[in-house]
Amino acid sequence: MATSLLARVARSALPLARQARSVTTTPHSPSLAAVANQQHVDFEATPSELSDQTFSIPLDLLRAPASGAIVPEFWTGQSPLNETDYVIDCATFQRDLRADTLPAALVAEGKAKYHATGALLFTNTNLGDDLAAMRRLAVINMDDPMKYEGGANSRGEIVQNVFDTGAPASAHLHYHHEMAYVGESTKSLGFCCSHATEGKGTSFLSDNVKVTDELLNSAFGQKLKEKGICYVRCLTDREEFGGNMEGVYNHWQQSFGVETPEEAEALAKSKGLEVEWGPGRYMRTKYYVSAFEYFPQLDRNLLYSSVADDGMWFDAWPGVSHLPEMQSFETATPAEKPLKLTFGDDTPMTRDELYQFVNVYDRFGFPIEWAAGDVAIFCNYRFAHGRPAYELGPGEQRQIGVVLGDMFDRVGSLDGKW
Numbered sequence: 001m002a003t004s005l006l007a008r009v010a011r012s013a014l015p016l017a018r019q020a021r022s023v024t025t026t027p028h029s030p031s032l033a034a035v036a037n038q039q040h041v042d043f044e045a046t047p048s049e050l051s052d053q054t055f056s057i058p059l060d061l062l063r064a065p066a067s068g069a070i071v072p073e074f075w076t077g078q079s080p081l082n083e084t085d086y087v088i089d090c091a092t093f094q095r096d097l098r099a100d101t102l103p104a105a106l107v108a109e110g111k112a113k114y115h116a117t118g119a120l121l122f123t124n125t126n127l128g129d130d131l132a133a134m135r136r137l138a139v140i141n142m143d144d145p146m147k148y149e150g151g152a153n154s155r156g157e158i159v160q161n162v163f164d165t166g167a168p169a170s171a172h173l174h175y176h177h178e179m180a181y182v183g184e185s186t187k188s189l190g191f192c193c194s195h196a197t198e199g200k201g202t203s204f205l206s207d208n209v210k211v212t213d214e215l216l217n218s219a220f221g222q223k224l225k226e227k228g229i230c231y232v233r234c235l236t237d238r239e240e241f242g243g244n245m246e247g248v249y250n251h252w253q254q255s256f257g258v259e260t261p262e263e264a265e266a267l268a269k270s271k272g273l274e275v276e277w278g279p280g281r282y283m284r285t286k287y288y289v290s291a292f293e294y295f296p297q298l299d300r301n302l303l304y305s306s307v308a309d310d311g312m313w314f315d316a317w318p319g320v321s322h323l324p325e326m327q328s329f330e331t332a333t334p335a336e337k338p339l340k341l342t343f344g345d346d347t348p349m350t351r352d353e354l355y356q357f358v359n360v361y362d363r364f365g366f367p368i369e370w371a372a373g374d375v376a377i378f379c380n381y382r383f384a385h386g387r388p389a390y391e392l393g394p395g396e397q398r399q400i401g402v403v404l405g406d407m408f409d410r411v412g413s414l415d416g417k418w
Contacts (some may be wrong), residue, residue, distance in 0.1 A: 248320025
C-alpha cells in the first residue's frame, strides 16, 4: 500500500495514546531488575512518553492510580501482527466488489488469512458508503450472521443485518469480546466503514492469545480461572423514560427487541441470565460464567471477559458518567451505573485488579485506521476490540456498521485445555 496503516496511525492515535496513559513509569521509577526483586512496588499512571519498559512490568506489580478514571492505552506503539498477515489491498478487485458474487481469488485469500490469524482487513475497496456491498465482504467467513438480541448497547439497524455501534463518540470503549455477558455469543464480527475522518475514531484489536498467556502468568489471572465471573446488567424501561435515550444506557425493549416484561424475561432466561425486576420495571440481570471460553480451532481456553462489563465502562459516557457505582444486584436502581463486574463468588474486584485487566489487553493491541469502504473481520475468541474517545469537527463524519457472525452457545473453560 502507498501508505501503511501503522504509518497513518502514527500521526493520529499515538499522540492520543500519550495523553491517555493506562500504565507509565516516572523518571524516578525503579529499574525492571529492581522491580523483579521486590514484592510490593506501586506503579501509578502519570503523563510520560511511551516506553517499552512500561508494558514489561509483571501484571502482579501494577497498582492503579489512587483516584480518577482508569483510561485504556489501547497499544504500546508496536503491533503484535504484521500488516501482511491480515490486510488485503483490493485495488485489483474494485470493479468486481459490487457484484453479487465476489471474485474467487479474493475470497480464497481472505479465508486463508482469516484462518491463519483470525483477523482480516479489506482496504482500497472504492465502495464508499455502500454498506450492502461491504456486508458481502464482511460475511465471507460467516455461515449464518446473527440477529442482535440481548445486547448491551442501543444499536440501530442501518441496512439489513448491519447495525450501528450504539456508543457515543466521547466515550472510550474498553477492549471487550462481543456479547460475552450472555449464554449465546458470536464467533466473529465484521466492521464496515461508510464514513471516516483521518486520525479520528481509530478502532483497535488486541491479540487475545497473547493476552491469555500473559494473564495466566499472574495471580489475578489464576484468580479469574478459579473463581469465574459474574456480569450484572440493568436495563431501563422505555415507557418510564417516555422513549427518551438521553443519559440512558439501554432500554430492555431496545436490547431484546420486545415490548413486554414477560417477553424480555423469557428471552433473557433463554440466554442464561437470571432476572429480577425493580421499581419502574427496571430489569436487573445476572450471569455467572467462566472468565474464559474454549476455542475449538486452537483446542484451548482463551480469555473471554474484560472491564467493559463493569461500571467503569461509563466513566466517559455522557449522562451516565456522573452516576455512582452500583452497590448490589438486589438494590440496583436507574440512579446508579447499570453495569457491575464481580468474581463468580460475588466478591468485588479490587481497583488494582481492574487496572491489571485493562493493561493486559493494552499490551497486545494494534490499530485499525479507517478509510471509507474499509471492511474489517475478526474472530471474537482470538481478538478483543475497542476504541478511544474522539471528537469530530464541522463536516467530519465517522460511521462504522457492525455485522455479527454465527452464534454459539457458551461452554466456558474446559478442564485440561489450558
